[in-house]
Amino acid sequence: MGIRPYILAESNWEANKVEDFDMAILPWGATEAHNYHLPYATDNYEADYLAAASAKIAWEKGAKPIVLPTVPFGVNTGQSDIYLDINLYPTTQLAILNDVIETLSRQGIKKLLIFNSHGGNNFKPLVRELGLKFPDMFICFSNWFQTMNRPDYFENEGDHAEEMETSLMLYLKPELVLPKEKWGSGKSKKFKIKAFSEGWIWAERKWSEISEDTGVGNPELATREKGERFFKDISLKFGNLIYDLCKADIKDLYE
DSSP, X not given: XXXXXXXXXXXXXHHHTTOOOSEEEEEEOOBOOBTTTBOTTHHXXXXXXXXXXXXXXXXXXXXXXXXXXXXXXXXXXXXXTSTTOBBOOHHHHHHHHHHHHHHHHHTTOOEEEEEEOOTTOOOHHHHHHHHHHOTXXXXXXXXXXXXXXXXXXXXXXXXXSSHXXXXXXXXHOGGGSOOGGGOOXXXXXXXXXXXXXXXXXXXXXXXXXXXXSSOBSOOTTOOHHHHHHHHHHHHHHHHHHHHHHHHOOTTSOOO
């Protein structure tokens, strides 16, 4: 595989000194335990591969996105006692985003998609604050794991190292997935107060108290084939979105 011109980490000044990109994509992951069998960088691998595949689709349609290096740490305040889970406070995320957006704005790239790959990251309040600070920028964020209707692809529910993530990693990085006999069940506890399961009230889960293996959701039925189908469908959906964002006039977004 040669240099991909839409991946900043692989591109060079020879090409970029005459380039004019339509938008930037900032993948954002986390470094955390994923059940017994998946690597700590699972969210980062997913972000890397999905953002790159999506940008490739948009590029080949004639758009000019540039994918920035993935931020490898996310908000893990609920996992503070899980060994080597690395936490960034939301205020740290705000500072990082501020500096990235300031650079993009100064250099004439006025659109940014934050490509989120970690459920603990909440970018809405950060985008609100930075959107007011940088009125010339169009800033949006996505959660790729909410893109598709999961029951169309997977049988078991869950939100961490479950059938979905295990299937993806069996497709993307199978050499990093432990043998099936090592997989934890992903059995987890819920709040005793029913309202917290109904979606209209929220509190952070204490991970070491809700899950023995750090997983939430049974990975047992995961397969490479499921992961491949899911990956390709997400990439196509995001590729079309990135193309639309690249071509959009940020002064004429509404109808």
